[in-house]
Amino acid sequence: MKYLFNIIIVVLLSYVLISCSSNNKDSRNALLYWCSNNTDEIKFAKINTDEWNKNNPNDQVKYQPVPEGRSSEEIILAAVVGKTTPDIYSNMWQGDVEAYAQAGVLVALDTLKGFLDFLYERCDSVVIEEIKSLDGHIYQIPWKINPIMLIYNINFINDLELTSPPKIYSEFFDASKKFQKDFDGDGYIDRWFGYSEVEVTWWQRFFDFYPLYLAASGGAPLVKNNQVAFNNEYAIEVFSFLQEMYKKNYFSKEKLSARQDVFLAGVTATRFTGPWEIAHAEKFKPKGFEYEYTFMPVPDGHQGPVYTYGDPKNIVIFKTCKYPQSAWNYIKTMIDRESDLKLLEITNQLPRRKNLSSDTFFNDYFTNNPKMKIFADQSVYVKGTDASPVLKEIFDLISQQYEACVVYGEKTPEEAINDAADAVNLLFLE
Amino acid sequence: MKKFKSILFYTALTISALTFVYPFYWMVMASIAPENEIGNLTLIPTSLTLSSYSQMLDKIPIGGAFINSLIVASSITFGVLVFGSMIGYALSKLMFKGRNLIFYVIIFTMTLPFQITLIPQYIIMVKFGWIDTYWALIVPYLINALSIIMFRQYFKSIPDSLIDAARLDGCNELQIIFRILWPNSMPAIITIGIITFMASWNEVLWPLIVIREESLMTMPQLVTLFAVGGRAESQLGVKLASAVMLALPIVLAYLFFQKYFIQSMASAGIKE
Amino acid sequence: MINKKKILPYLLVSPYLVHFMLFVAFPVGFSIVLTFHKWNIISPMEFTGLNNYIRLFNDKTFIRSISNTLIFLVIHIPLQIIVALFLAEILNQKIKLRGAFRGAFFLPVIVSGVVVTILWQQLYGYDTGLLNRLLTGIGIGKIGWLTDPNIAMASIAVMATWKNVGLYIVLFLVGLQTVPTQYYEAADLEGANHLQKFFRITLPMINPTIFMVVILSTIGGFSLFIEPYIMTGGGPLNSTMSAVLYIYKQGFFYYHMGYAATLGLFFAFIILAVVMIQKKFIEKDH
Structure with a gap:
């Protein structure tokens, strides 16, 4: 038996040796900056780092696209687990920050020199309040947003003899009713006014419930200081609205994503989506296809501006960074006015800065890209996510109730919102 | 009539x-x-x-994934054959203390559902730093209980006299396994080889867990993520093209070696 | 020399022992430890006593996922046996092109489940899916194969049958060939018809194969993952959420490692119990 153990130990050791030899690379001299792996953003990162490296020979920054494949959130998590995080990461979804902050892997940026001054220069107080962590520190700097709006097919709106796309729920119902059609008379609807993924995946609610909730409530939070805040009339109104859309078959309950792009194919007249749809539509749209963006629909009698969800991606510094102050100095150059213009020009994504649409510095871009101007105007009324370490689960729990109530009509909106609130409260108790 | x-x-x-x-x-x-x-x-x-194919090639590195799958499935098959025959040989032809114990342990592990070890195995991979390496895809599969049992059964049917004769000729034990037993066990080797290769070629849950970097993904994983993710930009033909590419290598092999495939899989009674 | 001979067997089996320690014994032990902890891998592990177990028994989705898996088995296994036995019976006759037919039935078996799932997702599509086009063509109307919560799991079970049945046809063919032809000849003399021969002779003779098929499909069914992962994500209304998919979701989506390990452990016991019961039945029958 003794031999046996010796053998085991020898083989075990060799396994360990193999495993150790496989992860020793990378020189640690330059700061490592992970950008997204989107082609345009890589281009942006290259221009920025080249410029910085030219001016700062002693503080070099090396950019690297996030390893492609899975969602960047998963990759970051794998890096945190494996302690291979970069120094700087520029594509952190705001909703993930709180969990990482609590795990102690992010640098509190407000402890860095010059951070707060810069932040107040860039963002208004509402945004700053939004990105503050539960412990009062700030671990992220807002970078860019892609607001969700209503895209619509201009020809269809004209066909319906409407002067403008529907703005409130009742107009939405009317237009939907007129638009719905069964072409071949087989008893099945062949075109729908709108479409939203019915999948229960938590982030699908970024494209229906969440922006509609923000629109209806004037930008109210879902949760605040580890307490449910969404059990209110607005959430119920949104659920009722969408439930009606599905019940009347104005939205298709069937999964349409498994086939061709339904909006471009003219199967639907509208869709809730972001500015990325512009590039997609320009690439795939059929001849004569015309489209435009407008605000998210709101309940009848809604007062005030129409908010929406902005899908914010922010910049963070990981604790593995040895020179956080240098990292911050680099980040500053990445998000100054000139760079923000470059971001717009290269990636067609909006920087999250105040006065974006009124600042004449950006005028030329928006004149050349009128559809982006709509998003810039919207960007004043954009919300990100609430600070909570369990935000994904909250969205998931809401999404489960959404499916049961909105899509399948098994519960009333009141019951569904209540059940979701109860479930989320249980989560906080843990 | x-x-x-x-x-x-x-x-x-x-x-x-x-x-x-x-x-x-x-x-x-x-x-x-x-x-x-x-x-x-x-x-x-x-x-x-062919536009669906050219679009798909633009979007995902299917060629690289093919190579990854090939490397992973071949290494696993090779390992399973080598280790399986070594262990099967010891269990069938050599006498040693604890032999029966090991045999029963092997049988027991075969009944153990993989669901129980999934999470801790992932954590082991994390601790070894094997996430996003070939190691994570290959090492856990190098030894397979079923193949050991099959080799053991097959070697038992080979007469001891053959082995004794080889020993007299001065063969050492490894030579006996690979020079004497292997040529006499082709049916077992083909069967185990085919089922192991197929199983590792088609495996998808494990790669989904341990591989995140696209350049290291195996074909089924890449195609799965392509099918469920947004990168196909809702273009249906593109998704189907990726599925065709995934099916192609195995179907081609199947057309040529249909008989072996059917016999092997039937004798092992496994799917995929 | 004697010494060397003594070590040798251990050297040969050492890879197995290492593998067993690393990938079986340690994981099982660690898994049990994990079930008493809360751990999201990025923060330190936190001891939570029996919390995970309490949560498990109150987790409606997990209970649903187990009953879904059982529903899958209840549809899949009988269907599989009937179709496989029927086609095997036909192939066992003296027919032309037997190899080609067998090869055709076997084709889905060798293709990756990923391919089959992507393909069937299209066939099951609501408006332009091939099946619904066929059904509307003959005046039946459209069916929400993957979107009707009462049907979706059955649709997946049918697909799984389509994928695996070729293997079981071959297994049954082997079984059928073991039935001595004298039995049939004797039955012919007594004037028995096809059906009588099938139920009186064939079925009892191939009982062992049937049980093998039951066990194999049970184990396969308990690992149902990629089909719902690609096709439905577990929906609609969690009706296709399989236990493995749920464990995957808890573990690798929310990173509830302790809870996922608890689910895995508990589910493994269920699998072992079901397979044991099935084995009991087999032994009793023989």
Whole structure:
């Protein structure tokens, strides 16, 4: 038996040796900056780092696209687990920050020199309040947003003899009713006014419930200081609205994503989506296809501006960074006015800065890209996510109730919102 | 009357066979049809195009994934054959203390559902730093209980005299295994080789867990993520093209070695 | 020399022992430890006593996922046996092109489940899916194969049958060939018809194969993952959420490692129990 153990130990050791030899690379001299792996953003990162490296020979920054494949959130998590995080990461979804902050892997940026001054220069107080962590520190700097709006097919709106796309729920119902059609008379609807993924995946609610909730409530939070805040009339109104859309078959309950792009194919007249749809539509749209963006629909009698969800991606510094102050100095150059213009020009994504649409510095871009101007105007009324370490689960729990109530009509909106609130409260108790 | 009956019989049989083949045919046709025709496609599209394939090649590194799959599946198959025969040999032809104990442990692990070890195995991979390496894909599969048992059974049927003769000729034990037993165990090697290769080629849950970097993904994983993710930009033909690429290597191998495939998988009674 | 001979067997089996320690014994032990902890891998592990177990028994989705898996088995296994036995019976006659037919039935078996799932997702599509086009063509109307919560799991079970049945046809063919032809000849003399012969002779003779098929499909069914992962994500209304998919979701989506390990452990016991019961039945029958 003794031999046996010796053998085991020898083989075990060799396994360990193999495993150790496989992860020793990378020189640690330059700061490592992970950008997204989107082609345009890589281009942006290259221009920025080249410029910085030219001016700062002693503080070099090396950019690297996030390893492609899975969602960047998963990759970051794998890096945190494996302690291979970069120094700087520029594509952190705001909703993930709180969990990482609590795990102690992010640098509190407000402890860095010059951070707060810069932040107040860039963002208004509402945004700053939004990105503050539960412990009062700030671990992220807002970078860019892609607001969700209503895209619509201009020809269809004209066909319906409407002067403008529907703005409130009742107009939405009317237009939907007129638009719905069964072409071949087989008893099945062949075109729908709108479409939203019915999948229960938590982030699908970024494209229906969440922006509609923000629109209806004037930008109210879902949760605040580890307490449910969404059990209110607005959430119920949104659920009722969408439930009606599905019940009347104005939205298709069937999964349409498994086939061709339904909006471009003219199967639907509208869709809730972001500015990325512009590039997609320009690439795939059929001849004569015309489209435009407008605000998210709101309940009848809604007062005030129409908010929406902005899908914010922010910049963070990981604790593995040895020179956080240098990292911050680099980040500053990445998000100054000139760079923000470059971001717009290269990636067609909006920087999250105040006065974006009124600042004449950006005028030329928006004149050349009128559809982006709509998003810039919207960007004043954009919300990100609430600070909570369990935000994904909250969205998931809401999404489960959404499916049961909105899509399948098994519960009333009141019951569904209540059940979701109860479930989320249980989560906080843990 | 008899002739009529036999026509009916063959028609029914052909229809049921078509049920299994036609969907694949449809998939291939849909992948070379223009995007807007897929919704109405039944037999042949009005025109053929490779645009779905060229778009797919632009979006995902399917060639690299093919190489990854090949490396992973070959290494695993090689390891399973080598280790399986070594262990199977010791268990069938050598006497040593604890032999039966090891045999029963092997049998026991075969009954152990993988669901129980999934999470801790992932954590081991994390601790070893094997996430996003070939190690994570290969090492856990190098030893396979079923193959050990199959080798053990097969070697038992080989007469001891063969081994004793080899020993007299001065062969050492490894030489006995690979020079004497292997040439005499081709059916077992083919069976184990095919089922191991197939199983690792088609494995998808484990790669989904341990590989995040696209350049290291295996084919089924890449195609799965492509199918569920947004990168196909809702283009149906592109998704189907990736599925065709995934099916192609195995189907080609199957066409040539159909008999071996069927025999091997039937004798092991496993799927995938 | 004697010494060397003594070590040798251990050297040969050492890879197995290492593998067993690393990938079986340690994981099982660690898994049990994990079930008493809360751990999201990025923060330190936190001891939570029996919390995970309490949560498990109150987790409606997990209970649903187990009953879904059982529903899958209840549809899949009988269907599989009937179709496989029927086609095997036909192939066992003296027919032309037997190899080609067998090869056709076997084709889906060798293709990756990923391919089959992507393909069937299209066939099951609501408006332009091939099946619904066929059904509307003959006046039946459209069916929400993957979107009707009462049907979706059955649709997946049918697909799984289509994928695996070729293997079981071959297994049954082997079984059928073991039935001595004298039995049939004797039955012919007594004037038995096809059906009588099938139920009186064939079925009892191939009982062992049937049980093998039951066990194999049970184990396969308990690992149902990629089909719902690609096709439905577990929906609609969690009706296709399989236990493995749920464990995957808890573990690798929310990173509830302790809870996922608890689910895995508990589910493994269920699998072992079901397979044991099935084995009991087999032994009793023989």
